Amino acid sequence: MTQNLGHMLEDGTISDGDFARIAGLVRAMTGIDLQPHKRAMVAARLAKRLRATGISSVSEYCSRLENGTAGAEKDHFVNAYTTNMTRFNREEHHFEHLAEHTLPALIDKARRGGRVRIWSAGCSSGEEPYGLAFHVLDLCPDAHKYDIKILATDIDLEILDRAATGHYPRMSTETLDAKQASAYFEPVQGKTDQMSVVGAARNLIAFRQLNLHGDWPFSGKFDVIICRNVAIYFDVPTQSKLWRRFGEALTDDGSLFIGHSEGIDADNADRFETVGRGVFKTTRAHQKSAGNGKSLEMGKAV
Numbered sequence: 001m002t003q004n005l006g007h008m009l010e011d012g013t014i015s016d017g018d019f020a021r022i023a024g025l026v027r028a029m030t031g032i033d034l035q036p037h038k039r040a041m042v043a044a045r046l047a048k049r050l051r052a053t054g055i056s057s058v059s060e061y062c063s064r065l066e067n068g069t070a071g072a073e074k075d076h077f078v079n080a081y082t083t084n085m086t087r088f089n090r091e092e093h094h095f096e097h098l099a100e101h102t103l104p105a106l107i108d109k110a111r112r113g114g115r116v117r118i119w120s121a122g123c124s125s126g127e128e129p130y131g132l133a134f135h136v137l138d139l140c141p142d143a144h145k146y147d148i149k150i151l152a153t154d155i156d157l158e159i160l161d162r163a164a165t166g167h168y169p170r171m172s173t174e175t176l177d178a179k180q181a182s183a184y185f186e187p188v189q190g191k192t193d194q195m196s197v198v199g200a201a202r203n204l205i206a207f208r209q210l211n212l213h214g215d216w217p218f219s220g221k222f223d224v225i226i227c228r229n230v231a232i233y234f235d236v237p238t239q240s241k242l243w244r245r246f247g248e249a250l251t252d253d254g255s256l257f258i259g260h261s262e263g264i265d266a267d268n269a270d271r272f273e274t275v276g277r278g279v280f281k282t283t284r285a286h287q288k289s290a291g292n293g294k295s296l297e298m299g300k301a302v
């Protein structure tokens with residue numbers, strides 16, 4: 001019986017009711033909107049989870065998630081429906097904008113004793129926050145002396161664990177500027193095809209699990225939020241809420257970077273002004289509505 005059900009799901013066959021129930025759970029838990037064309041993927045990943053847990057019916061599996069008796073399976077379920085595709089230097093123009101326009105003033109602020117906080121939200125396996133750290137170090141090799149921190153968050157614990165290792169296949173560093181690839185990586189002993197991010201870059205970053213669709217434990221504000229290719233998986237109301245919350249989480253002249261397929265909706269248009277491709281600054285309208293932002297204290301995390 002279990003095997004037959006597993007085969008059905010692996011073939012991409014899932015009933016309307018089961019698909020709707022899984023999609024509803026994923027939406028409620030993560031904000032991710034699974035469209036009907038993802039049906040085969042939903043079925044295949046569900047089959048894998050049923051096999052791993054030994055649970056014999058979709059209904060029982062969903063009930064456990066719904067009534068809070070799923071335990072650690074909750075994380076595995078969420079991980080099964082996230083898309084973690086990323087690479088070093090993805091949307092290179094953002095890193096150019098950061099290096100030329102955003103970071104110099106922030107490093108100046110840090111050198112004058114100020115606090116600088118950068119948030120990579122939906123950081124996946126870490127290429128994005130490490131890339132940010134490389135640019136900070138390019139401009140400020142002694143960054144460890146100042147109060148500069150990069151918070152890197154994702155909902156997916158497995159991918160965060162991988163990010164925290166700072167180990168990458170040598171080939172994956174090839175999309176970086178050659179100078180950065182040689183300055184910020186060292187070989188991993190005993191593994192010729194693996195490179196490790198150097199300590200100076202790692203030390204700037206704190207990796208934490210955070211659900212963008214849940215509560216945010218911040219008591220301060222960010223100078224930069226970079227959240228790319230994450231909101232694209234959310235439905236429109238969830239995206240709109242996210243832009244509003246980012247506006248509130250940014251300092252008065254904070255910068256928001258979003259992915260090439262993402263856009264700020266009309267409800268949030270007066271919070272941000274466009275200053276580059278997928279780059280926004282908070283506006284005066286926002287400053288009035290959000291009050292005067294003090295610098296970040298992210299609970300105990302950063």
Ligand SMILES: C[S@@+](CC[C@H](N)C(=O)[O-])C[C@H]1O[C@@H](n2cnc3c(N)ncnc32)[C@H](O)[C@@H]1O
Pocket residue numbers: 029030031032082083084085086087090121122123124125128153154155156159210211212213227228229230233259
């Ligand atoms: C496609 S990756 C984007 C990675 C990187 N930002 C980039 O642009 O290359 C999307 C990431 O968003 C994460 N994600 C999806 N839903 C999330 C949520 N509700 N809260 C936090 N992270 C989420 C996924 O786990 C995944 O790692």
